[in-house]
Amino acid sequence: MLRWLIGGGREPQGLAEKSPLQTIGEEQTQNPYTELLVLKAHHDIVRFLVELDDYRFASAGDDGIIFVWNAQTGEKLLELNGHTQKITAIITFPSLESCEEKRQLILTASADRTVIVWDSDTGRQVQRISCFQSTVKCLTVLQRLDVWLSGGNDLCVWNRKSDLLCKTSYLSDTGISALVEIPKNCVVAAAGKELIIFRLVAPTEVSLEWDILEVKRLLDHQDNILSLINVNDLSFVTGSHIGELIIWDALDWTVQAYERNFWDPSPQLDTQQEIKLCQKSNDISIHHFTCDEENVFAAVGRGLYVYNLQMKRVIACQKTAHDSNVLHIAKLPNRQLISCSEDGSVRIWELREKQQLAAEPVPTGFFNMWGFGRVNKQAHQPVKKQQENATSYSLELIGDLIGHSSSVEVFLYFEDHGLVTCSADHLIILWKNGERESRLRSLRLFQKLEENGDLHLAL
16 A cells, blocks of 8 residues: 655654554555545645535634635636635535525634634635634534524633624633533533633523523633533533543533543652653643444544443553654544544554453553553452453554644545645645545546447447
């Protein structure tokens, strides 16, 4: 298999040269992405990709420009200009199913303290909002209520026409970095170390005004929250800079599971060990989550961890999945996982069952798998017996896509059109399934021959 290098390859960073990084040969038989298409339009770091429909996506980044692309052909369809500084958030706002006019909107926030609403079909600027006192860092849509929210130093609620319905008072200098919808007309906002639960009050016969109320603050994290996603209708998960993973009940906002690295700087650790642990503090930052019905997949430092929701423990890990921090992960069909990293690579993994030795103890804690902290021997013994007949898993590397020369920020997966990646090298790459593209080219050729009346001669 081709190992693509465009404008330079992946360089080891920091201690990467000594890391036990899993590698794969040139013959990547399980990797379908054997063709690529490079898209050049941006003039700075490309940080965002958002899917518009089955064949279109939008890209945005530090040049303040939004481009709309055809995911199959790589054709640039639209160029949206309006921001004067880098894009800080982007989201789509689909029309309601009951609405006759099917018009999807694109919302973009920028460091220029504006939010612009765009028509995704024409590229027309529908609305420009410039009343913000700080940069909007995140956007989210509550489709059921047909409203959208902007988060910065305060939280604002807007309708489809971009009328301000209500807003909170000033929250914090840190500002809201992430928002997700939870049941009971509530949203949870990450602001520094805190999670803030807000309830949205829609108009009624008694009150015709919208309102947003702060219901509760959750203070269980000890450091800044870097990642926040919904697991399902009943729970959500957060991850912090110091490696705290907390799974929350979405109905009563209590902690369902709590895992973290308890490093105990006891006298038994010598100075060199203390220095080594301190230097690797960034290795435990949880940068991103994805999940399915059974597991939460966590990008932790340079590694990947699979946390089983039912067993409430890690069932598989790759401690050094990349040479540098993993920035984004996504679950694919067939128990596959894709990850991208600051090292410029995109890697494909498969979650496989493996035979576990009866005498092999399984770590009880999430971050005990790093070997940090001390393990209680008595606690280990019953766990060992429970796990003797249990299935264990491993993450096996089945594909390594090297085409970017700098940090890969995020990616999109299209079932029919392949993988889209964007990078600090200003490039977007479409990774194509080689076999599928070959079949499509053959089909188009036969169709052309048939149209020209040459098919009988060719046969």
